[in-house]
Amino acid sequence: MQTNKHKHKIIIIAGARPNFMKIAPLMHALKDHPTIEPILVHTGQHYDEKMSHSFFDQLDIPKPHINLGVGSGSHAVQTARIMERFEAVCFSEKPEMVMVVGDVNSTAACSLVAAKLNITVAHYEAGLRSRDREMPEEINRLVTDAITDLYITTSEDASENLFSEGVPNEKVHMLGNLMIDSLVSHLEQASAIDLDLIGLNGGHLDLDFGNSLTKYGVMTFHRPSNVDDKKVLSVLVDQWIKTSETIPLIFPIHPRTKQMLVKFELLERLECSANMHLTGPLSYLEFLKLVNNSSLVITDSGGIQEETTYLKIPCLTVRPSTERPITIWEGSNQLIRADEIFCRSVKSLEKSNFQDKVPALWEGKSAARIVSVLETHFSS
DSSP states (O other): OOTTSSSSEEEEEEEEEHHHHHHHHHHHHHOOSSSSEEEEEOOOOOOOOOHHHHHHTTTOOOOOOOEEEOOOOOOHHHHHHHHHHHHHHHHHHHOOOEETEEEEEEEHHHHHHHTTTOOOEEETTTTTTOOTTTTTHHHHHHHHHHSOOOEESSHHHHHHHOOOOTTOGEEEEEEOHHHHHHHHHHHHHHHHOOOBBBBBSSSOOOOOOTTTTOOOOOOOOHHHHHHHHHHHHHHHHHHHHHHTTTSEEEEEEEEHHHHHHHTTTTTHHHHHTEEEEEOOOOOOOHHHHHHTTOOOEEESSSHHHHHHHHOOOEEEEEOOOOOOOOHHSSSEEEEOOOHHHHHHHHHHSSSOOOOOOOOTOOOSOHHHHHHHHHHHHHOO
């Protein structure tokens, strides 16, 4: 690849769907930058069309310069493949910096490779902590932040976590939330699209999505602690069906979750429930419109806690802890148990029990602040 020798080369890593919403505003802000050359590397950790390539199209992200194409596998296999293939990229591209985002396997794998090659590591979304090491994402966060050089945080609590772990203040920059940058810049576009959702059986879902009076909830579930255990997943299915009798629920099913529902012979129960509307994974704009017009979100995801906080939509997170506690302190998020879904959903629908506050710097201008910090770093 031909490179302008006067530019500082930075490799930006995208591996899984949440990463795409985070790197999109940054790629736009760095386009045609006079002194910084971004090289976009897609590890291929998510390989489903709806969970990968369509996100690049809808977020108007340029085609990745390099695609490692690692695909699925166990945590160890996937991490090893990424490290092996990314090391070759670092040798050929010779970047001055590698920027990783979030907490997926690509994040930890690429930061390890860069650190061992003495390449500066920047971590966007540094400092988030759930304090739950049974979550593979928590291990990725801890590993990455142990070897990072430039820490970019989304909230004050994340910065405080790093300070308490001994990271020097001058290395930590609280610059806001890139996912909110993407949301703000695409909300109008998402609102304008036709939302024609197709169920798992190939038929059209029968809710009147064009009617602003239609009330429905949205669900996303994929964490191993929820979907890999038959007993837990059975409780969830019972609660989902019971809740859907109060408010229709739309469930874009993660491929892994679908696999476990089939394995435990639970999928048919959901398909036979009149108010459970099952779809495959959705594109970014489809999902954004779906959430923006919903009355409630039930999830075990991380990023959705942030999006619902900005949109001021009640969010019930079925996890014992969250690495994003600011979404509880200042936002619409609540942590609940699996067996509480029905009762907490009813309460959330009856009364708005969250504040109108949006966390500091979650206004859609984080990318510009990050570019400014990068410029200062490279000029020093």
